[in-house]
Amino acid sequence: MTKKHKLFGIPAVLLLLLAFWQMFFSARPPLMTDMATLAGDGSLINYCDLPELDGSGKTAADIPKGNTPGCGYAHFPLPILAECTEPLAEGVDDIRGLWRAVSGKVGHVERWEQCGSRQVLTGGGVIHDGGPNLNADTIGLNSNDTEGSVLFLLGDKEYCGRSSASMTWRDNVLEFNAFGWGPVVVNRYLQQGEEGEQLVWEYIDGSTTVLERICHLPEERKVPAKRGKRIQLF
Numbered sequence: 001m002t003k004k005h006k007l008f009g010i011p012a013v014l015l016l017l018l019a020f021w022q023m024f025f026s027a028r029p030p031l032m033t034d035m036a037t038l039a040g041d042g043s044l045i046n047y048c049d050l051p052e053l054d055g056s057g058k059t060a061a062d063i064p065k066g067n068t069p070g071c072g073y074a075h076f077p078l079p080i081l082a083e084c085t086e087p088l089a090e091g092v093d094d095i096r097g098l099w100r101a102v103s104g105k106v107g108h109v110e111r112w113e114q115c116g117s118r119q120v121l122t123g124g125g126v127i128h129d130g131g132p133n134l135n136a137d138t139i140g141l142n143s144n145d146t147e148g149s150v151l152f153l154l155g156d157k158e159y160c161g162r163s164s165a166s167m168t169w170r171d172n173v174l175e176f177n178a179f180g181w182g183p184v185v186v187n188r189y190l191q192q193g194e195e196g197e198q199l200v201w202e203y204i205d206g207s208t209t210v211l212e213r214i215c216h217l218p219e220e221r222k223v224p225a226k227r228g229k230r231i232q233l234f
Contacts, residue, residue, distance in 0.1 A: 023161045024151065029144040032065040032135055033080065033127065040078035042111070042122070043222045047098035048215035053115055057085035060118035065133040067145045071160035072125030076111075076222050080122070080129060084115035092117060092169050093190055097213055099199050104209025109221045112199075119167050119174070124148060125224035130167030142166045142180045149228035160228065 066080035088094060094114065101108040110123030118131030126148040131141055147163040166180040176186035187202040193212065201209040 024159045026162065028070075028146065029067055029162075030139070031067060031069055032133075032139065033067055033069065033077075034064065037066075037078045037080060037082075038069060038073060041222075042076040042078045043217040043219075045079070045217075046215050047111065047217075048213070050096050051082075051085065053085050053087045055085055055087055058083045059086040059132075060084055060116035061132040061134060061136065063134055065135045065139050065144070066120050066122075066127045066129035067143070068126045068128075068148065071146055071150050071158045072148050072224055072227075073127065074223070076217055076224075077122065077127070079111070079113050080120045080127065081113040081115050081118065084113075084118075086116040088114060089117035092119075093172055093174075095119075095174070095188065095190060095199055098215065098217060099211035100214045100218070101201075101209045101211045104201070104207055108209065108211070109214070109218060110211070117169075125227065126163075128163070128165070128167075130165065140180075150226070150230045151228055152231040152233050154234050158230075 060081070063081060063084055092114065095112045096114050098109065098111050108124065110121055113120040113122075116132060118129070118133065120130075121128040126145065128143040128145055130143045133139070133141075142164050143166075145163045147161040150158045150160045152159050164179050165176040165185065168175050168177065172189055174188045175184045176188075177183065178185050183204070185204040187200075189200050191198050191200055191210075193210070195212060197213065199211040199213075201211065203209075
């Protein structure tokens with residue numbers, strides 16, 4: 001390698017190191033989720049019995065932002081938007097409820113909450129909350145969270161990557177833009193299947209998962225499986 005090539009390589013290495021530090025060692029997002037919500041048991045709820053969005057209760061902006069505790073919740077929590085009755089905003093499809101994958105990531109279960117133009121995804125140990133919230137002035141409208149997959153451990157401390165994305169409905173598709181300004185990394189939208197309405201999840205890696213509605217959380221999904229390589233460094 002020539003001296004010129006080495007000089008060009010140094011900034012690239014520094015950039016990669018900076019990105020790695022930002023992903024795994026930067027300050028974790030402040031936990032805004034109500035402790036009673038995290039402590040409660042969301043597996044006891046009938047998710048086919050959806051609340052009326054009649055405007056009689058709180059709005060999306062009245063409720064603190066939800067996010068993941070550490071690298072994952074210990075058990076399936078209560079809904080973040082339980083007290084919100086703000087009608088869905090114009091152009092927002094109703095994907096509220098509990099969904100289980102029947103193709104792609106078969107068996108994966110996720111819960112969707114919505115009111116106004118806010119939506120909260122809970123599943124696989126993580127909580128992603130996008131849209132207007134009580135902390136929007138300081139925390140913003142994007143999800144501000146961790147990804148949940150633990151790459152390595154230092155002692156007893158788990159290290160998982162940071163995660164942030166906007167959630168915006170465009171032409172009946174919920175698009176997740178990385179950091180709010182980056183590329184679309186996830187799409188979700190409704191389609192009609194043989195057994196009724198289905199939720200389609202398209203990921204940036206080209207994979208597609210199809211989910212169908214269920215009313216109750218399967219027992220094996222109450223406690224999320226540990227994810228990631230989980231390399232023990234020290």
